[in-house]
Structures are given as structure tokens and as C-alpha cells.
Amino acid sequence: MERYHKNEKEYPRYPLLDRIGLQGGAMNVAICIDNEHIKKDLDLFDETLHKDDEIISERFNVLYTLIKEINES
Numbered sequence: 521m522e523r524y525h526k527n528e529k530e531y532p533r534y535p536l537l538d539r540i541g542l543q544g545g546a547m548n549v550a551i552c553i554d555n556e557h558i559k560k561d562l563d564l565f566d567e568t569l570h571k572d573d574e575i576i577s578e579r580f581n582v583l584y585t586l587i588k589e590i591n592e593s
Contacts, residue, residue, distance in 0.1 A: 535551035
């Protein structure tokens with residue numbers, strides 16, 4: 521869990537990490553501090569990324585190519 525915890529110097533508004541603009545509005549990106557299973561969830565997420573990194577990478581590359589083609593047309 522420590523690897524995902526950011527200190528106040530890195531994120532002075534912790535647990536709020538960022539605010540992303542979306543179609544005239546905005547969405548907060550924050551750590552869910554109320555989730556009692558956050559450590560387990562983060563470990564599972566990390567494990568899945570490492571286990572399936574090759575297929576995820578391939579899919580992102582296909583998606584990137586499709587988006588690039590759309591933008592060029």
C-alpha cells in the first residue's frame with residue numbers, strides 16, 4: 521500500500537490527486553479512503569497488470585492506431 525500513498529508535498533490536497541476536465545465539467549480523481557479493502561484491491565490490480573501486461577499493451581497499441589487513424593481522417 522505504501523507504494524500508492526503520496527505525501528502532502530507530492531499531493532497537498534490528498535486524497536484528491538487530480539481534477540480532469542470533461543466536456544464542460546470536471547471529474548475528481550481521488551484515493552477512496554473509505555474503502556476498507558483498498559490494500560487488497562490495489563494488490564489485485566497490481567497483480568493483474570503484471571500478469572496481463574502483454575495483452576493489455578497489445579490492446580492499447582490497437583486502440584492507439586485506431587484513434588490515430590480517426591484523427592488523420
